[in-house]
Amino acid sequence: MNAVAITMRRDFVQGRHEVRDALESAWWDLLSALGHIPLVIPNHAGHAQALIEAFRPQAVILTGGGLPGPSDDSSERDRVETLLIDYAGSSALPLLGVCRGMQAIALRFGGSLCSVTGHVGTRSGVTSRFGTHDAHCFHEYALMEAPAGFVPLAIAFDGSIEAIEHRTRPIRAVMWHPERAGSLGQADTDLLRDSLKTA
Structure with missing residues (x-):
């Protein structure tokens, strides 16, 4: 089993002065079914760096939740995800972005985001080359x-882009949430397995 570094969303609890890192629990079973062990990365750049150096994950997943950049109070998560994107790139490791993760990858590589409607709770x-995906978008x-x-x-x-892949590097990203599907369809299974495979 390969260790896969996986990020967490950042939740700000109003009235309690709490900041929580959180991960959709479906990721545990999903990664296990694909033969991987999740290495959960906190939204703290120093601890993230220490975990990477100690465990040397074989792939990276940037999960959803929130929006990267100055419009969201998540600058520490932005730093962690930039660190992970650069780690995957420098080591030629598979990198998968999901929703916000795709946005973070796109921004890191010079892309730009635009506002869309009709994509929340849909x-x-x-369709991709892996088949038809039951896309849960938020x-x-x-x-x-x-x-x-x-x-x-x-x-x-x-006409907006729901998934991208790099021409030469093992980087792929989707705007939908395969972890929220309830049961993983064959197209998502094939996409995730292919995205996280290591040499």
């Missing part, structure tokens, strides 16, 4: 053009 069939910002070096893998009903 479910639709999205995003208000999307890509209309792939960043340099990337190609679209799936397109939404409104």
Whole structure:
């Protein structure tokens, strides 16, 4: 089993002065079914760096929840995800982004996001070369053009990009949430397995 570094969303608890890191529990079973062990990365750059150095994960997943950049109070998560993107790139390791994770990857590679409607709390069939995905979407910002070096893998009903992959590096990202599907369909299974495979 390979260790896969996986990020967490940052939740700010109003009235309690608490900041919590959280991960959708479905990721545990999903990664286990694919033969991987999750290495959960906190939203603290120093601790994230220490965990990477100690455990040397074989792949990286940037999960959903929130929006990268100055419009969201998550600068520490931005730093951690930049660190992980650079770690995966410098080691030629698989990198998978999910929703916010795709947005973070796109921004790191010079892409830009635009506001979209009709993508929050929706479910639709999205087709990629892996088949038709039961796409659970919860995003208000999307890509209309792939960043340099990337190609679209799936397109939404409104022309926005639902998935991208790098032309030469093992980087792939999706705007939907496969972990929220209840049971993983074959297209998502194949996409995730292929995205996280190591040499």
